[in-house]
Ligand code: SF4
């Protein structure tokens with residue numbers, strides 16, 4: 207396949223042809239009978255997904271399927287097919303242009319296995335929450351079965367799993383470096399990042415060339431494979447797969463080179479030889495202009511699951527987003543463990559106020575709407591409307607962060623626009639509450655400039671529980687996570703307490719912590735556990751670290767070196783240490799008692815056991831006065847409510863933890 211630069215490709219690109227379908231389908235068809243009702247003899251594109259089909263913009267297949275439909279293509283969906291043979295993959299017949307294959311909103315490693323690699327008993331993206339409907343390494347399995355069903359049909363990989371595994375990557379499932387998913391799945395092309403523009407261009411090129419094979423090289427936001435010597439001349443050469451697989455130093459080098467090319471405005475192609483093939487990552491797709499982003503949310507979603515799931519009570523993941531609104535995408539937080547930077551990018555793209563309000567009106571008009579908008583958010587709720595002039599050119603700084611070590615003076619927060627938006631949303635007929643369910647970046651709420659926004663949300667947007675993610679209390683661990691110093695979090699608590707007091711409300715903070723992050727040994731974890739015990743905080747939200755491919759933290763986990771500084775870091779790798787760390791943080795659970803003692807014995811710190819036992823036996827500290835929130839986890843008596851309001855984060859798909 208000849209390679210072309212993106213610039214050449216733009217010049218030569220034919221105008222996208224339009225298919226015959228004009229009227230949107232009620233639901234994208236999942237059966238031949240539904241296709242016949244629409245008058246289709248075949249689909250142009252069949253999307254295969256590891257998730258149940260929910261026709262809601264928070265679900266990737268619905269969003270991209272409806273977008274392709276808007277471009278005139280006939281799109282069908284095969285959701286959670288049986289993978290023992292190819293029968294389910296033939297359900298809609300041979301697609302005219304391609305199969306689009308995704309593991310679903312979540313990487314199948316995360317969807318199927320816990321941090322300790324125990325099989326999960328529930329999958330919120332499946333009907334009735336049933337586990338076991340999505341294979342391990344779903345992208346590879348589905349691609350193989352689709353190829354078996356209809357040999358020769360081009361296969362386009364996409365979604366989070368493909369995006370984070372686009373080049374050679376550390377995979378904690380196998381505890382080794384794996385090849386690019388493109389090659390393992392033997393797909394024709396892989397879409398990374400937010401896939402709207404790349405997918406539309408791929409389908410347009412396939413249609414323009416049909417029935418001949420299309421040249422799919424040079425499309426921004428994609429990865430293709432070429433023969434030796436065919437990579438573009440301006441590509442940055444990454445160390446070969448066999449080198450990164452066997453030598454952590456070369457892995458580290460590849461990671462640093464990849465991080466440097468993540469900006470759409472100045473990112474160059476990357477070329478990584480895998481045997482006699484070269485995997486080429488074309489530069490990232492530019493952020494969608496606001497009008498294009500707005501248009502996505504005006505597509506004719508039914509905002510519910512396909513009727514085939516009614517008998518099983520529907521798809522639980524919808525409940526977390528049914529009345530929530532995606533206001534923006536991307537995050538400039540750049541936390542080391544978070545996949546958002548590698549997937550959605552560092553540039554924040556926000557929808558217009560008018561588009562968001564129009565969507566809220568549609569939600570409020572639904573017969574089952576109870577009056578609460580549960581979220582107007584994105585990866586980080588308070589980055590709505592954030593801007594930087596560099597972002598307008600698709601660029602960002604490579605030598606400093608937007609938020610750390612200090613908030614960049616060039617970062618313009620969108621607090622005025624957000625306040626106006628929340629207030630207008632609350633005035634829409636039928637809307638009683640407008641809450642923020644997404645996490646907040648608390649370091650952006652610690653100056654007097656932020657006070658007006660903090661007072662607004664403390665008074666109106668907090669449903670009694672505010673989600674924040676200090677992640678740890680040890681500054682060295684926080685630095686490795688690329689999170690703010692702990693004193694910043696404490697300053698935020700002080701200000702949130704004051705804002706809640708001013709609003710006359712008793713409100714609580716729900717903290718998220720990570721156990722076993724690279725750099726966190728038992729000693730740092732004990733420090734955090736003592737902090738929690740002293741304040742009688744019994745955290746519910748502990749996440750055991752899982753190295754998400756392509757993240758900085760995964761690089762640390764694999765190499766034992768911080769790529770930012772080159773310094774060695776401790777990596778809690780053994781199951782034993784990971785269990786001890788969790789037991790320290792969940793010291794109040796009777797089932798953890800032996801592990802707690804073992805951890806303290808290992809640290810020669812058994813003398814502090816009484817502190818934990820006293821805290822465990824105590825009632826969580828409750829500040830019932832309207833003076834302010836408890837600085838820590840929600841009290842036990844609010845647990846049931848909390849669990850309902852804060853469903854498992856993995857159900858939130860691509861949103862971050864802020
Ligand atoms: S100028 Fe500041 S806000 Fe803009 S990209 Fe650079 S660090 Fe981020």
Ligand code: SF4
Nearest residue numbers: 537539541544862864
């Ligand atoms: S964890 Fe939150 S703040 Fe950090 S990069 Fe992810 S979304 Fe952004």
